[in-house]
Amino acid sequence: MKDWMGKIRTLSLFILMTIVLSACGRENLTALVPKGYGAEESFRIIIISILVMIFVFIVVMAIYVYVLIRYRQKKGQENMIPKQTEGNHTLEVIWTVIPILLLIIIAVPTVATTYDLADESEKEDSINVSVTGMQFWWHFEYEDEGIQTSQDLYIPTGEKVYVNMLSSDVLHSFWVPSLSGKMDVNPENENSMYIEAYEEGVYWGKCAEFCGDSHSLMDFKIVAVSPEEYEEWVSDMQNLDGETTPDTTTAQEGQELFENSCLGCHAVGNTPSVGPNLSNFGDRTMIAGVLEYNKEELVEWILDPASKKPGNGMLGADYLQDDTIGEDEADKIAEYLMQLKPSDITPDSAQ
């Protein structure tokens, strides 16, 4: 009997722990554990408003529960006619004025943070990144530094980084919950906001505006590294040479295949491209934003991108129509891509 009780206790403790641990969500993804300025400001407003609202809820529920218990019809009261009250002016004034006061408590910091988060006074002196949202991937261009990269956005910690966003097709929305709230990525007007990460880490980014079949698979990452590491990454990326010959022969064959079949859309090097820039593919956190980073996944992705990310831009590629890339070729291309590591600064540096 005792043993049984003990088991129940352990089990319930375990369940409770799981719930508490999972209640805030995954670190570096959840908005409930803010790790950047924007997220922290939003979280502050969330907490203020929720506290005020919980107060309101308690008042409402207190009256509600009292009324239901006290005035529920009891046996023998079926025909009792209660007093027909018309209203009460004092009460009505009270429940008009107090909510107004409560709302002011929320409204004042809301307006203040709204202006704060839209502040662009330091924009010119900060790092600026042009963000392009596309079905279903993200491109980042550091215009001042002359760097092009996709899917993983490197930023230094403790600094405001302005992201200037434009879509090249439908609407998207740039959301890194643990660093900042979201901003839509529109095709016609450039939107700008800043993000500032307090600590190093790889932060999960999501597309938050419905954009088609693979909307749910349009993830990206923000890699926040120390300012020194960021400087190193920038100079490595600026000096990369897209035409470096790889060391192994498989990779060399892969490079050749890549140049014939993929380079029409993709780019290795700081040049603009239709498809994602793959200069630092060897250091990517994930394949296509959502697949685990390993060779098998990459080969599968090259051979059958439709099953991994429906409706993505690679489906129209020539190599898929004329079947020039088989398993062997894909393997070689994967070998080539995975050795593209132009910098020592990688997501692993973000600790």
Place this chain on the structure above:
Amino acid sequence: MSTIAANKRGFGSALWDYITTVDHKKIAILYLVAGGFFFLLGGLEALAIRWQLIQPMNDFVSAGFYNELITMHGTTMIFLAAMPLIFAFMNAVVPLQIGARDVAFPFLNSLGFWLFFFGGIMLNVGWFTGGAADAGWTAYAPLSTTSAGEGVDYYVLGLQISGAGTLIAGINFLVTIVNMRAPGMTYMRMPLFTWTTFVVSALILFAFPALTVGLFLMMFDRLFGAGFFNADMGGNSVIWQHLFWIFGHPEVYILILPAFGIFSEIISTFSKKRLFGYTAMVFATVLIGFLGFMVWAHHMFTVGMGPAANAIFAVATMAIAVPTGIKIFNWLFTLWGGNIKLTTAMLWTLAFIPTFTLGGMTGVMLAAATADYQYHDSYFVVAHFHYVIVGGVVFGLFAGLHYWWPKMFGTMLNEKLGKLTFWLFFIGFHLTFFIQHFLGLMGMPRRYWVYLEDQNLDLGNFISTIGALMMGLGTIVLLYNIVLTCIKGEKVGGDPWDGRTLEWAISSPAPFYNFKQTPLIRGLDALWVEKSEGRKGLTPAEPLGDIHMPNGSILPIIMSFGFFVAGFGFIYQKYDLSWLTLIFIGMGISLATMLIRSVKDDLGFHIHKEDLDKEAGE
């Protein structure tokens, strides 16, 4: 009239009766049946969505089909389920509550229904022609304008046709309430459901044209090569968002205010008290309706409107909480000191108060623009609007269904089954949606077909799906209840709830002419006034005389069918211009019926005094 003949007619003549009817009570039943059908359809879509999300990276449906499901779930529930079900109760009750014999324009009433009906069918045709609309119920451009196939075309044309029906219905109720009130029924004596219908009709009048304009622009973008929302052609996709929400936000109040009206009636009836602060309730309703037009851009905080616009719309939105709060407290104080009877209708109503308070709380939280940067387009928003639309509107519709079923059909829904439905649905609802607030903040955006593993989102989604299944179960019990009641429902008299308003003064179901003699209204809660003075019925305002009634007409269904046919022409001419013929045929049918309606005098008929006497004697 011919009551005996009516009992003996077959299915064919009953069908003919319903498709030609202009009687507001029969149109109410049409709305109820059609809206109920679409409610079930939307519910099935919802279950498919939740089943897909029961575990990470699930593959129950494909991405494309999932997008069709979410789009059609939202569109169906808002336009084809909630709206018509609300119209069902407005039609069934409002003319009775103001002591009228019908709405102001019975022919238009029928036309409004059939336009809605054919629009609803049109919206769903896409399922059978290669894919329904898949750009979200909000149909944001450019995703909607570039979506392949005809799904979004069906969305545009379907909504355009059913929207016309809604606009017609709105105007009809405005005129009805302004002109057809019985003697003594001043504005400040109108029952709250009538008041909310009145305010909502005004909202429809001003809100739906914005949707109509937006849909026309989208139709031209998609079907005739225009570029209103196309950035490459100098258009602007944000304009669609503004047009949509200038309609869309008032639409929220169009849905919720009648539900507020229903709750006000039920709370008052089942606590046997007049509504506390009636005047404040009326002004709160009007104020909510007015403010509802001032806040549309709070759906667009992340669009990049700038801090000034965001701040203004944030504060304006918060202001709506004040009149809504007034209503909540007035309901609570109506209950205070009352004699509360827990019928099924009352259970739904009582469940609404905490549920809607939660929805209102998250509403204020969402209004805080900088916090909304996190909530926006996440499951937090999904949770919020289901709390207000299910916890407010759907609870209201279920409450209204149990409350007015006896008046509409003369039988009583089974209370035991009703309570079972309630508990299943209520618990299922909170299981489904409460956790979604947290899922959103934990980083789950809405409209996600799959979610990746290792994000701590699995447990929440699993719970949510289980809740949805419970809601489904509750709905099945409700259906069983309805079928059972239709087969062998217990017959009830005119006033089964000890009601307070006029509709309970006449027999159930109401005679087709409603009131034999137009009643004289002597105060708020007109029937209660009479009862409290010891009278059985109402005081008549006129001597017994002939009653003028409108004739039924087949024209509305034909007219609507014409637009339906023309819709296909508009869509398929984008592939082949020979389809233009269909536009001429369809519009020809509609215009011809309009011509017939215009030139042919239809003066209706009279029920003679003697027949009324005879019926009373039977």
